[in-house]
Amino acid sequence: xxxSLEIIALLLLMCGVGLLVIGIPLGWLVLGVxxxxxxxxxxxxxxxxxxxxxxxEAVDAVLSGDLLGQLTKHPTPYExxxxxGRVGSGQFMGARYGLTAALLQQIASQDVAKTTELFKRxxxxxxxxxxxxxxxxxxLVALVRxxxxxxxxxxxxxxDDSDLDAGISWEQHLRNLAKKHVQPRRTGGIARDWxxxxxxxxARFGHNISAQISAGGGTVTVDVxxxxxxxxxxxxxxxxxxxxxxxxxxxxxxxxxxxxxAFADKLLDANSKVAGNxxxxxxxxxxxxxxxxxxxxxxxxxxxVMQVLSEAYSxxxxxxxxxxxxxxxxxxxxxxxxxxxxxxILDAGNVRMILSxxxxxxxxxxxxxxxxxxxxxxxxxxxxTQQETMDVLQEQIIFIELRQKVTYMHQALKEAYxxxxxxxxxxxxxxxxMKLAESAASYHENGLVTMNSVQQAIEKxxxxxxxxxxxxxxxERLLDMENLIHKRMVxxxxxxxxxxxxxxxxxxxxxxxxxxxxxxxxxxxxxxxxTELSKALADVYFGGEGKLVRVDLNEYVQxxxxxRLIADGADDPSSLTAQVMKQPFSVVLLDEIEKAAPEVLATxxxxxxxxxxxxxxxxxxxxxxxxxxxxxxxxxDRIREYIERGYQVEQFEDQFTNExxxxxxxxxxxxxxxxxxxxxxxxxxxxxxxxxxxxLANVNKTLEQQRVxxxxxxxxxxxxxxxxxxxxxxxxxxxxxxxxxxxxxVAKQMLAGSVGAGEVVHISLADVQRVYxxxxxxxxxxxxxxxxxxx
Amino acid sequence: xxxxxxxxxxxxxxxxxxxxxARDRVISIYDYFSVDLLAKSWFAPFRQISAGKVSGPLQAxxxxxxDRTISRFVGAFMRTILIVIxxxxxxxxxxxxxxxxxxWALLPVIPFIGLALAMIGWLPWNG
Numbered sequence: 001x002x003x004s005l006e007i008i009a010l011l012l013l014m015c016g017v018g019l020l021v022i023g024i025p026l027g028w029l030v031l032g033v034x035x036x037x038x039x040x041x042x043x044x045x046x047x048x049x050x051x052x053x054x055x056x057e058a059v060d061a062v063l064s065g066d067l068l069g070q071l072t073k074h075p076t077p078y079e080x081x082x083x084x085g086r087v088g089s090g091q092f093m094g095a096r097y098g099l100t101a102a103l104l105q106q107i108a109s110q111d112v113a114k115t116t117e118l119f120k121r122x123x124x125x126x127x128x129x130x131x132x133x134x135x136x137x138x139x140l141v142a143l144v145r146x147x148x149x150x151x152x153x154x155x156x157x158x159x160d161d162s163d164l165d166a167g168i169s170w171e172q173h174l175r176n177l178a179k180k181h182v183q184p185r186r187t188g189g190i191a192r193d194w195x196x197x198x199x200x201x202x203a204r205f206g207h208n209i210s211a212q213i214s215a216g217g218g219t220v221t222v223d224v225x226x227x228x229x230x231x232x233x234x235x236x237x238x239x240x241x242x243x244x245x246x247x248x249x250x251x252x253x254x255x256x257x258x259x260x261x262a263f264a265d266k267l268l269d270a271n272s273k274v275a276g277n278x279x280x281x282x283x284x285x286x287x288x289x290x291x292x293x294x295x296x297x298x299x300x301x302x303x304x305v306m307q308v309l310s311e312a313y314s315x316x317x318x319x320x321x322x323x324x325x326x327x328x329x330x331x332x333x334x335x336x337x338x339x340x341x342x343x344x345i346l347d348a349g350n351v352r353m354i355l356s357x358x359x360x361x362x363x364x365x366x367x368x369x370x371x372x373x374x375x376x377x378x379x380x381x382x383x384x385t386q387q388e389t390m391d392v393l394q395e396q397i398i399f400i401e402l403r404q405k406v407t408y409m410h411q412a413l414k415e416a417y418x419x420x421x422x423x424x425x426x427x428x429x430x431x432x433x434m435k436l437a438e439s440a441a442s443y444h445e446n447g448l449v450t451m452n453s454v455q456q457a458i459e460k461x462x463x464x465x466x467x468x469x470x471x472x473x474x475x476e477r478l479l480d481m482e483n484l485i486h487k488r489m490v491x492x493x494x495x496x497x498x499x500x501x502x503x504x505x506x507x508x509x510x511x512x513x514x515x516x517x518x519x520x521x522x523x524x525x526x527x528x529x530x531t532e533l534s535k536a537l538a539d540v541y542f543g544g545e546g547k548l549v550r551v552d553l554n555e556y557v558q559x560x561x562x563x564r565l566i567a568d569g570a571d572d573p574s575s576l577t578a579q580v581m582k583q584p585f586s587v588v589l590l591d592e593i594e595k596a597a598p599e600v601l602a603t604x605x606x607x608x609x610x611x612x613x614x615x616x617x618x619x620x621x622x623x624x625x626x627x628x629x630x631x632x633x634x635x636x637d638r639i640r641e642y643i644e645r646g647y648q649v650e651q652f653e654d655q656f657t658n659e660x661x662x663x664x665x666x667x668x669x670x671x672x673x674x675x676x677x678x679x680x681x682x683x684x685x686x687x688x689x690x691x692x693x694x695x696l697a698n699v700n701k702t703l704e705q706q707r708v709x710x711x712x713x714x715x716x717x718x719x720x721x722x723x724x725x726x727x728x729x730x731x732x733x734x735x736x737x738x739x740x741x742x743x744x745x746v747a748k749q750m751l752a753g754s755v756g757a758g759e760v761v762h763i764s765l766a767d768v769q770r771v772y773x774x775x776x777x778x779x780x781x782x783x784x785x786x787x788x789x790x791x
Numbered sequence: 792x793x794x795x796x797x798x799x800x801x802x803x804x805x806x807x808x809x810x811x812x813a814r815d816r817v818i819s820i821y822d823y824f825s826v827d828l829l830a831k832s833w834f835a836p837f838r839q840i841s842a843g844k845v846s847g848p849l850q851a852x853x854x855x856x857x858d859r860t861i862s863r864f865v866g867a868f869m870r871t872i873l874i875v876i877x878x879x880x881x882x883x884x885x886x887x888x889x890x891x892x893x894x895w896a897l898l899p900v901i902p903f904i905g906l907a908l909a910m911i912g913w914l915p916w917n918g
């Protein structure tokens with residue numbers, strides 16, 4: 001419309017001039033009238049285009065122009081849904097929340113009578129959000145909420161009612177940011193820095209973030225309470241006459257560098273309320289590695305740093321920033337201790353300085369040199385809350401989207417927050433969630449970063465399973481878990497059942513997320529399959545026996561051994577915390593728990609209860625993706641006694657547990673922490689035959705490479721079971737029996753060349769009897785030849 | 792009614808908008824030349840050459856003083872030029888803004904002037 005008005009105006013102008021040229025005075029009138037379409041053009045471009053056509057209290061008076069342009073005079077909700085899918089703000093909700101036009105059309109009514117109610121709902125939402133117009137996103141939310149069972153509907157795409165409001169706010173916020181971005185910015189003009197000095201050294205050894213912001217490369221900052229407060233305190237510190245330094249202390253990822261950027265940004269804004277002596281000051285981050293590489297010797301380096309700081313002092317408009325300031329106060333790779341040079345400058349306050357430091361490092365430096373930390377103005381930075389983190393994510397992912405050419409869904413951001421809180425330990429919020437969200441970009445699906453992308457990012461990096469089992473193979477494996485485990489171990493059906501149930505609960509998403517997948521105490525004599533079940537579980541479901549984190553607690557019998565259990569991975573990679581930190585999705589086997597010191601058991605209480613164990617550096621290590629199995633031989637004789645008296649395990653299990661408590665072997669609060677206490681019973685001879693079969697299957701697997709197979713006749717097996725049966729040792733002697741009677745025969749035949757590739761070695765009762773007769777003969781000869789002991 | 796709407800906007804929001812546009816343009820020019828900053832630092836040494844404390848013999852103090860004086864002279868010269876250009880630009884853009892706002896108010900009258908001239912039948916080349 002605007003263009004056609006301009007063309008009409010131009011034509012009239014040309015006609016008017018033409019008429020005057022040929023001597024017709026009417027040309028004056030045509031010339032004068034040419035102004036009218038031009039005026040309408042201005043009106044349209046500057047006002048009408050942005051405003052709804054009607055004025056007053058009617059809902060359509062507040063409809064946004066783009067949406068109104070898509071609608072007929074009396075639209076049905078269905079037509080409105082179609083229109084919403086065509087406007088930018090509606091498409092925003094479609095891409096970010098999965099509320100697509102197709103979905104809206106499915107739920108929208110075709111009844112025109114329902115339009116009034118829809119408009120009213122939309123207007124109420126507009127008022128609640130303080131918005132000027134009913135935009136596509138507001139209308140979309142009104143359409144969704146008009147559907148009777150909308151909460152169940154949106155739950156299918158992992159949304160709840162509050163997410164809809166969050167969507168409107170996000171869309172509004174981005175629109176406001178875009179508006180703000182096009183507004184002219186006052187940054188001081190061309191003579192801003194003329195009164196200040198040249199800084200060639202700082203340009204070489206520093207990174208001028210003010211220059212970066214001036215050039216349009218500034219980060220967008222959000223209203224995170226901790227950040228706003230820190231920026232205000234920085235301004236106060238440098239505006240007042242006290243010590244001209246500040247140290248930002250907080251965990252990595254809380255946004256210390258962002259705060260420094262926000263501070264630099266504020267100083268550059270001529271409109272901001274900042275003292276005159278701070279306005280347009282430049283913030284320069286010193287590069288420690290550039291300094292060290294330019295001056296490798298200690299004396300040279302100190303000299304260079306002095307020159308750099310003198311330059312900052314002479315220039316008079318520089319605020320030096322030591323990001324990761326510990327690099328300047330301790331020796332190490334890429335770090336050098338310049339305390340002697342920096343402390344007098346910090347004390348004197350001649351050069352304004354901002355330091356940023358990790359909390360732990362600050363404490364270490366403080367302990368080493370308290371006078372240094374006493375001369376600093378400390379500003380603590382608290383981690384962002386969930387809402388603040390979501391705000392930061394919503395704003396910052398725009399930059400990742402531009403870089404990676406992807407679009408993040410809201411569900412992905414929520415998942416990034418949830419999963420990072422659980423799995424990313426080295427950073428704090430919001431950096432923690434940001435890091436995960438960023439890494440999820442590599443797992444996008446058709447350009448969309450979804451909840452699944454975030455889950456994949458965590459699963460691929462940490463080798464854990466965080467998503468609900470969805471593929472058929474995974475589901476079948478879970479449902480068939482007992483049979484799969486029983487391929488490796490005999491009987492103990494109750495124990496196999498409880499661990500299988502725990503895994504199924506975890507993978508169906510119905511377990512308590514704030515505890516380990518399952519915590520079990522396996523009680524029973526040796527050789528009955530307690531450890532074997534843990535190994536089988538690691539092999540069958542967790543991806544191999546390498547996923548078994550085994551800690552023999554008989555090595556932790558002193559109170560001081562607690563330190564070894566929770567040692568830092570850098571010092572002791574075999575500590576429990578270090579192993580689980582590297583491999584959170586695992587089976588944790590705490591063997592022979594009864595032998596551990598009480599202090600060690602007390603340390604494990606929180607692990608069993610909340611799935612968290614703090615390491616020696618006070619980092620929270622999550623055991624929430626692990627199955628924790630503790631084993632104990634305590635009361636093994638008592639179990640045998642019950643079995644010999646004819647009791648079934650189920651009949652004496654509770655009483656047996658009580659006996660363990662009353663005999664003082666375990667404290668009740670410790671036993672109460674386990675999900676299940678399972679008593680393993682000794683094997684019967686029939687079960688040992690099955691054990692023998694499994695051992696033989698393994699022997700055949702080993703012989704597969706030589707293409708030789710071994711078979712043992714049934715009566716020979718019974719003979720071997722008789723020889724290997726020992727109720728005190730369980731199935732353990734069976735392995736020795738097989739080695740002696742089967743593996744030795746096969747080895748001899750193979751060496752003698754009587755068995756070749758593709759042949760079968762049959763072992764009969766006579767064969768195994770011969771082995772044992774020879775052994776008995778050998779033993780008798782040995783006994784006969786042994787001289788009598790002299791007492 | 793439509794014409795009335797146009798005229799209402801033209802002398803209401805439209806005119807106010809012209810004032811804002813003209814004002815923003817002047818502010819932007821003012822910010823670009825930062826005349827207030829130039830005026831405040833008129834005689835400050837240019838880019839702080841030889842700034843800072845000088846220690847040493849009398850000769851060093853004298854050299855520093857000379858450097859600083861030259862630097863101040865250079866600074867004052869540069870700033871004066873910029874202040875003059877800046878003030879001239881501000882005056883020019885302010886005048887242009889006022890004229891634009893005035894012409895905006897005149898524009899709806901032009902069709903009537905055209906009608907009057909057409910009725911009179913005056914043509915410039917007929918004298």
